[in-house]
Amino acid sequence: MSTGTETIAAMPESEVPATPAGRVRKRLTSRTASAVSLVIALLWTVPTFGLLVSSLRPEDQIKSNGWWNFFSDPQLTLDNYQEVLFGTTASSGRLAGYFINSLVITIPSVLFPLAFASLAAYALAWTRFRGRDWVYIGIFALQIVPLQMALIPLLQFFTKGVAIDGFQLLPAWDLENEAKFVTVWFAHTCFALPLGIFLLHNFMAELPGELVEAAKVDGASHAKIFRSVVLPLIVPALASFAIFQFLWVWNDLLVALIFAGGPKNAPLTVRLAEMAGTRGNEWQRLTAGAFVSIVVPLIVFLSLQRYFVRGLLAGSVKG
Amino acid sequence: MDFDFTAESPKLMMLLYGVVAFAAVVGLLLLVLDVLPSRKDRWVALGLLFPAGALLTVGLIVPAVRTLILSFMNADSTKFVGFDNFVWMFTDKTSGMLPDFSSDPVSYGVLLSTVMWVLLVPSVSTAIGLVYAVLVDRARLESFAKSLIFMPMAISFVGAGIIWKFIYAYRQEGEDQIGLLNQVVVALGGTPQQWLLDGPWNTLFLIAVLVWIQAGFAMVILSAAIKAIPADIVEAARIDGVTPWQMFWRVTIPSIRPALVVVMVTISIGTLKVFDIVRTMTGGQFGTSVVANEMYNYSFRFDEKGKGAALAVLLFVLVAPIVIYQIRVMRRRRLEGSR
Numbered sequence: 339m340s341t342g343t344e345t346i347a348a349m350p351e352s353e354v355p356a357t358p359a360g361r362v363r364k365r366l367t368s369r370t371a372s373a374v375s376l377v378i379a380l381l382w383t384v385p386t387f388g389l390l391v392s393s394l395r396p397e398d399q400i401k402s403n404g405w406w407n408f409f410s411d412p413q414l415t416l417d418n419y420q421e422v423l424f425g426t427t428a429s430s431g432r433l434a435g436y437f438i439n440s441l442v443i444t445i446p447s448v449l450f451p452l453a454f455a456s457l458a459a460y461a462l463a464w465t466r467f468r469g470r471d472w473v474y475i476g477i478f479a480l481q482i483v484p485l486q487m488a489l490i491p492l493l494q495f496f497t498k499g500v501a502i503d504g505f506q507l508l509p510a511w512d513l514e515n516e517a518k519f520v521t522v523w524f525a526h527t528c529f530a531l532p533l534g535i536f537l538l539h540n541f542m543a544e545l546p547g548e549l550v551e552a553a554k555v556d557g558a559s560h561a562k563i564f565r566s567v568v569l570p571l572i573v574p575a576l577a578s579f580a581i582f583q584f585l586w587v588w589n590d591l592l593v594a595l596i597f598a599g600g601p602k603n604a605p606l607t608v609r610l611a612e613m614a615g616t617r618g619n620e621w622q623r624l625t626a627g628a629f630v631s632i633v634v635p636l637i638v639f640l641s642l643q644r645y646f647v648r649g650l651l652a653g654s655v656k657g
Numbered sequence: 658m659d660f661d662f663t664a665e666s667p668k669l670m671m672l673l674y675g676v677v678a679f680a681a682v683v684g685l686l687l688l689v690l691d692v693l694p695s696r697k698d699r700w701v702a703l704g705l706l707f708p709a710g711a712l713l714t715v716g717l718i719v720p721a722v723r724t725l726i727l728s729f730m731n732a733d734s735t736k737f738v739g740f741d742n743f744v745w746m747f748t749d750k751t752s753g754m755l756p757d758f759s760s761d762p763v764s765y766g767v768l769l770s771t772v773m774w775v776l777l778v779p780s781v782s783t784a785i786g787l788v789y790a791v792l793v794d795r796a797r798l799e800s801f802a803k804s805l806i807f808m809p810m811a812i813s814f815v816g817a818g819i820i821w822k823f824i825y826a827y828r829q830e831g832e833d834q835i836g837l838l839n840q841v842v843v844a845l846g847g848t849p850q851q852w853l854l855d856g857p858w859n860t861l862f863l864i865a866v867l868v869w870i871q872a873g874f875a876m877v878i879l880s881a882a883i884k885a886i887p888a889d890i891v892e893a894a895r896i897d898g899v900t901p902w903q904m905f906w907r908v909t910i911p912s913i914r915p916a917l918v919v920v921m922v923t924i925s926i927g928t929l930k931v932f933d934i935v936r937t938m939t940g941g942q943f944g945t946s947v948v949a950n951e952m953y954n955y956s957f958r959f960d961e962k963g964k965g966a967a968l969a970v971l972l973f974v975l976v977a978p979i980v981i982y983q984i985r986v987m988r989r990r991r992l993e994g995s996r
Contacts, residue, residue: 375789379802382805382806382869382872383808386812389819404834404835404840446678453683460705461701465698480718486953486972487724488717489969495715495720523675559691560690562691585811591937614815614822621826624823628816628819631815635811635812638811639810639811650877651877651878651881
């Protein structure tokens with residue numbers, strides 16, 4: 339638990355704060371400030387911490403008293419995790435399979451938009467053609483189209499193809515079992531592009547123009563410039579978009595519900611939402627299951643937080 | 658405990674195909690680029706923009722237009738019904754869309770609930786994020802303190818829904834409480850409540866979950882904005898001898914106004930589409946449903962495509978003005994600073 343927050347806002351008296359915020363804080367008694375920030379920090383961490391503690395307690399304990407009793411009567415077990423991941427009864431979570439589904443859905447759904455968006459962003463930043471600004475603004479504007487606007491027709495497109503007056507223009511994507519993942523990848527890739535292009539373009543446009551110009555004078559082709567000049571320089575931007583997209587896809591429920599179909603392809607979020615609905619009182623499974631689903635994004639997030647913040651500050655937000 | 662790994666192998670093969678396809682596509686595009694005459698930027702741009710453009714057209718633009726058309730059609734999209742679906746949304750008393758103040762408990766209806774979400778989540782998250790950013794600014798352990806608040810951003814709405822459902826868990830009076838909130842209430846001498854069942858307040862307890870997720874985002878952006886306030890402004894104010902309180906309201910707040918707008922706008926857009934939290938925690942029952950949740954229900958559960966599409970269009974109409982404003986600001990910036 340956080341023991342570090344008490345010291346927040348306790349500043350040496352001699353130091354003259356340079357920011358207005360610092361001055362405000364200094365004037366507020368540091369005790370009040372510490373108390374307020376500590377309360378906020380606790381409110382923001384205790385819920386998750388309670389979930390973790392609960393998931394490690396025996397079932398009868400979870401259901402009969404609060405998790406805070408753990409500290410007076412510590413009983414640890416991994417049974418809940420064993421049950422929720424690998425259990426074979428109908429009521430267990432069987433989350434191991436769903437965990438793999440989440441991975442299979444997420445990895446390509448991050449890679450594809452990353453590739454297409456970086457190519458398109460390069461074109462918008464470093465090639466000159468008429469109407470470039472309009473294309474850019476059009477793509478940016480697409481960020482406002484809510485997912486909900488695209489769902490019904492996209493699902494029809496996958497299941498029925500495109501037909502006009504009974505004439506089949508495009509066939510239905512008759513995908514079964516594992517192949518159903520393709521539709522999920524496709525949907526996620528389309529929905530990610532506006533943000534991805536916008537974000538990467540902003541980074542690329544900030545690169546010093548002389549670099550690209552010099553390479554052009556040397557007779558390098560665009561492909562070569564892209565590969566050996568631009569790409570190495572935008573690695574941080576690629577990283578932040580990749581993290582964004584990873585968290586987005588891994589945590590997504592709506593797209594998965596509609597396109598992933600049944601238990602064969604559904605990711606963790608779909609299964610968890612189902613368990614919360616049908617087994618609302620099976621706290622030993624819900625707590626362990628929820629933790630299984632949040633552990634990967636948490637690790638990614640905490641280890642790559644820098645890039646994530648950088649992406650946020652570049653004015654990028656996905657909705 | 659016999660988990661069958663062999664049953665999972667086709668999925669992993671699929672993953673491999675996906676990664677190989679990705680490598681092939683990128684390689685092919687770069688190859689095409691090499692072949693294209695680099696003198697002609699137009700062709701290069703076309704080659705680079707084509708894949709993204711095609712995907713956006715098929716996956717976003719065409720479907721959005723189609724949804725607009727569907728919203729003027731009946732449930733199975735066989736004939737046009739004019740504005741019926743939109744009229745239904747704002748007039749039908751039985752659909753649960755409209756508030757009913759005569760019922761007990763008062764039901765706010767889907768539309769008004771959504772408005773409540775959109776008013777409360779951005780303002781409360783931004784306020785908390787701002788206060789926290791100011792308090793921990795330049796303190797020791799600042800980055801650690803920020804990580805704590807920021808962490809919920811990595812948690813899925815479904816996961817957050819379960820975490821908070823557990824906080825709100827209810828046990829009858831006299832029994833040991835397992836939910837933290839009811840434990841606090843009991844400890845203070847109150848009676849335990851069914852937080853998620855009893856309207857009209859239950860919506861507020863769902864709203865708290867999104868505030869919990871979004872405050873970290875607000876905090877990060879505002880913290881960066883506070884650090885970017887030019888030192889000479891601060892210095893000038895100090896020479897004029899303003900009190901810290903005035904400094905906060907007259908220097909800090911005006912200086913970070915653009916960031917405040919960005920944060921509010923972004924959180925508003927996200928809030929309009931809230932779906933996972935409501936679905937996980939209450940399934941939209943007990944008067945807690947919102948537009949995005951009903952859109953899902955009508956489109957994919959009740960087979961009412963017309964009404965579902967109309968609700969999607971409503972979301973778009975609510976989001977559009979905010980973003981058009983943003984685009985205008987962006988264009989101005991881009992035209993000023995364009996190469």
